[in-house]
Amino acid sequence: MDRLGLFPAVWLEEERQPRVHAYYFKQWERYDMAYHRHDSTEIMYVISGVCEVWLQEGHSAVPEGIELKKGEFILLNANAEHRLIVRDTCRMLNVEFGPAAHGSAVPSIKRLAEEDGPLHGLLVSNRPYVVLRDPEEVYHALKSLVLELDAGGLDGGTLGQLLLCQLLIRIARLKQEAAGDPERQAALYVKMSAAYLYENYDRDIRVKDAAAAVNLHPGYLQRLFKAQTGRTLMEYLTAIRMEKAKMLLLRTDIPVSDIPDYVGVGSRSYFHALFKKHTGLTPVAFRHSIDAHRWREG
Template sequence: MKTSSLYESALTRGEYLPEVVAYYFKQWDNYSMPFHAHNQVEIMYVIEGHCCVEIEGESLFIKKGDFIIIDAEVPHRLLVENGSPCRMLNIEFRFQERKGFFPSIKDFAEEDKAFARLLKMNAPYILLKDPNEVYFVLKNLVLEMDERGKENLLMVHLLLSQLLIRIGRLAVEVKANEPQQQSNIYVKNVIAYLHENYDCEIQMKDIAADVNLHPGYLHRIFKNHTGLTVMEYLTSVRMEKAKMLLAQTEIPLIEISDYIGINSRQYFSSLFKKYTQQTPVEYRKAAVRRKEFASWERV
């Protein structure tokens, strides 16, 4: 007897072992996979680049070092943009009744509380960031499977069990930090991204992709935490940088907008006046007067 879902109750009642049924390394580019489902649990690990996985109406942006576990029979598809290749390692597995003396899924659940909790999450997918340990196990698992010798079966079972236990511990740790603490981390990462990239042309999809969130969800949690939308916060960062450049440098006015990632001088002037109640010209003149007055006072 075989079972497919990671959350099948039979796994903690009977004696089952995980069994890999497919695995592959592959690089995708300009690819749009149709929605599909299969009767195996799938792990998709991004080795290089980034991609989007759509599941149950959500678009999940996944980048290097991230991986997703998709339960059996859950419709999903992979999307990779043209010119942005994504290299991945995928494995698919299900569960078969135990033969021999190797510890079963039930045995592991009885010994490891985090793994037992993983088997009860009943989530269509779990998206996690690798703390530099999951890929090592995955890669070794695939190398052992490539050998296909009987002497490799024990190592395959050991590595696959180790993989599931590590995933269980990661998933439980992430679950314990949600939702508030995880939201704080996302907002902190977005703010750091904006301060590092304000001088580039940025779209909401770029910011969302950097933190692996759907743009709509990111918009909600960011505004709840800061009182501003992501783009309003970006504008405030740019305007503060513009004020500094106008007051402390001699960069020509017509070039200031380029330094802060706004490709329209007219739009920059309009934003700046809305933000400071002064045009860029007026702000620089006022800054020059303040410097002159400060110099006069020191004399």
Template sequence: MSELGGSLFQQQLLENGYGPRFHAYYYKQWSAYEMDYHRHNSTEIMYLMSGSCIVDVMADEREERYRLKKGELILLDANVPHRLIVENEVACRMLNVEFSFISLEAGSEAAISISALAKEEAALAELLQTPFASLVLPDPEEVLHALKSLVLELDRQHGKQNVMVRLLFAELLLRLARLHREQLNPSRQHAHHYIRKVTEYLHQNYDRGIRVEEVAAAVNLHPGYLHRLFKQHTGRTLTDYLNALRMDKAKMLLAGSVIPIADIADYVGIGSRQYFHLLFRKYSDCTPTEYRERTEPDSWKTAALDRPFPERANS
């Protein structure tokens, strides 16, 4: 049997008869641990069963950080540098499996090739033709069942393959592919629900510092998934939407109040006045001072002096 290598994204997987070769499989608890960056020529699935952890991934000379919680998994393609960090003393429990691909023996009736599966399941063919360095997926415990059963069976067989191992790996791949397709193509009703909740949250909290992770937690979605969902259905990033919202609020305050320009940044949740001026120019093609001068009639300048400042919302 010839070995193909570990990446999911090889054309031979779709054209010829290849199956998995397992390099590692384990169930482990980690606490207060930091792993060095490393890579291996095998695809890795890390599934968080309890607790939380950080997985840093180096892709295209840029570090990406993922915070995983219970019920989430990360799929890492072969030869992608990555490391695990567990910040808390409280243990996180994790299921792992690492595999590459080898050619199947001709005429093996018990063997199930990746190409045969992809021909039957369009979602798998799509997954194998959508290259990524890493992919985080929330799991409704469908993947967990297949992954746990696979690891237990591998342990019983001391890493050797039998019919059950091949069947469980096939199920694992198919469930991952369907979950991936679901994430990329959520139903319009499903997407509308989350987009509405996110925009409501932003309108209620724009006047304080907000991180994407905080918004994602408020609507119970993974930050990476929320980013893709929001961009797919609104045509803009979540950060762009929030900045535009803040600048619209800033314009209202500039035109309808006598709040000093230097203080308006705080009113719209931006801590840096310099950054506020940069953003305002980006979204308005003028400075805050120029905008106030354009929109404020001479009579308002005098009359407004007697008006009280609006109350600052509690953050």
């Protein structure tokens, strides 16, 4: 019997390429699945809600339960006996895949692992599963793969093969980052929360919203963020908003009075005060100075 690691040894012993066997979105509601195993390596990605994945490595082993929240996923070996429990609601994206004969222009997993240290480390991991927190890079790779499979079938063609290999490399690098020292882990949380701020700067958001997005206590995230960036979360958010406001004033004809709404600052007077503090000019003066500069150049 092959070793019960994340991947069977054949991935590194022979020229194989990964091939998707199944993929699906599923909204689970108060569900209790029986223990089972299947022939595919599986990625279970939580889009929203909470679920529990229970693993049993042998009949005499004590089951091991892992809670997964939004933005977290588990990579399971094909041989791992497991079950899913959803106590309330959980939406997931599942992708199941395994090794197939190498027959495309894309290098085999064996060849890629020879060039990429993190991928090699993922393939030789001796645990039957890994749980990771995603800064949305894996989810974007998963969605790109699923869209390509929807268009071209389970084979996916050359692009599908490239996307599946890219997905495995991203997971491998994320695993390497998570296994690093506490400083690296802190940097990952800061990166994730900064990404949240960039994606939501136009909304009325607070520290607790960013903290919830990365599953950390607001006070703890504040300390990590200040230590890593030298600024508080709200100072960082304000800087993003002011840069976006400068871009809108420079590149668009949006009325100055409407700019605060585009950058998530509800009060116009407060926006004007913030903008002048960061640039030394009012929004109107900033736009006029740009217009005057353009006129002189013309």
